[in-house]
Amino acid sequence: MAVYLVQHGKSLSKEKDPAKGLSDTGRQETMKIADVARMYKVPVSKILHSGKTRAEQTARIFRDILKKDAPLEKTDGIGPLDDVTDLGSRIDPASDIMIVGHLPYMERLVSFLTGGNPELQVIRFQNSGIVCVDREEKSWFIKWTLNPHIR
Secondary structure (H helix, E strand, O other): OOEEEEEOOOEOOOOOOOOOOEOHHHHHHHHHHHHHHHHOOOOOOEEEEOOOHHHHHHHHHHHHHHOOOOOEEEOOOOOOOOOHHHHHHHOOOOOOEEEEEOOOHHHHHHHHHHHOOOOOOOOOOOEOOEEEEEEEOOEEEEEEEEOOOOO
16 A cells, blocks of 8 residues: 655646646656556555646546546645645555645655655656655655656
8 A cells, every 4th residue: 555646747838728738748658657557556546636737637547547436536735836744744655545746746745755854855756657655654665656758
C-alpha cells in the first residue's frame, strides 16, 4: 500500500487553449505511463485532482486505464502554490490514493513528507510521471518512480 503522486501531463499553451487542457503529447505520455502502471498492477483506490483541466484530464486517463471504478475527486488545496502541510499531514500511506497535481506543489509535498521541509529539493517530477511514496513506522520514503523519459 502506498500513495501515488502524479504531475499532470503536458498541456497546451494558454494561447491555444485558455483552459490549458492536455496536448496530444500529454495525452500520449499519460496513456503510456498509465499502461505501464497497469502492467505492474499498481492499485489505486481513489484519484484526487486539483480541478484544473489538465489535472482532471490526466486523472481520467489514469482511472480509465488503471481502475475504471476508482472515484475521481476534485480536491481543494492542491493547486500549484498551495500549502503542502495540510494534505501532507493527513495522507494515509495505506490508502492507495493517487493525487494528480502541479508543480511546485507535488515536489514540495514529497519534500515535506520525506524530509519534513517543503523547501528541500528531493525529487524532480516529469509531466505524467508517478512518484510512489510510502511510510514505515513514522518515516516516509520514495518507493519508486515511473517517468515517460529517462534522463
